[in-house]
Amino acid sequence: MDAISLDATIAITALSRRTWWRRISQGTINRVSDDERGRAMLSWAEVVSHICLPMEPDDLGFILRADAGQADAQNDIGQLFSIAGKHESALYWLQHAVRQDHPDAMQWLGGCYLRGAGVPKDENLGLMWIAKAASHNHVIAQAQIDALRPKGVKRLPT
Structure with missing residues (x-):
């Protein structure tokens, strides 16, 4: 499963850290295992629709x-x-x-x-x-x- 870091998610969506953590705690976005650098990781498939520009x-x-x-x-x-x-x-x-x-x-x-x-x-x-x-x-x-x-x-x- 592809994953993206929380910090990168914030950068590409222009949504706040607080918004993402709220979505994680509500279960609307899945947090996956932290990466080898200890970064909080999210499911790429769930993040991609929130990117702040068409790609x-x-x-x-x-x-x-x-x-x-x-x-x-x-x-x-x-x-x-x-x-x-x-x-x-x-x-x-x-x-x-x-x-x-x-x-x-x-x-x-x-x-x-x-x-x-x-x-x-x-x-x-x-x-x-x-x-x-x-x-x-x-x-x-x-x-x-x-x-x-x-x-x-x-x-x-x-």
Whole structure:
């Protein structure tokens, strides 16, 4: 049986922790055995209908892989939620991917801070994340940093 963590469930449904625990205690949602990391797990089949945006079947698999800790899937789901305007959900996944040094997630997180999408607008943090992505050879982030350089100042070779 597929299962998803309570924290991921909160992120993808935009329903509160309190709401989910109430549903568990009422028996309308089944809690399954905790995973090896000790996370409270819920039945995926019962959670999927509560996702806060329409998703393609392929995207649903990405959520389970993201919850299992795959940085690429976390980044992809973070971008999907960001594009859909579900910024708090996007941040949950992007921050997980960033903790694994995922350059694309760093660049997207930087953009969130620059725009104030789901977080207070903060140019310093935005530029920091974009610069960090650039230092990991993220092509778009490198172009963004290069665009900030004064004319005639070249980037040092890596």
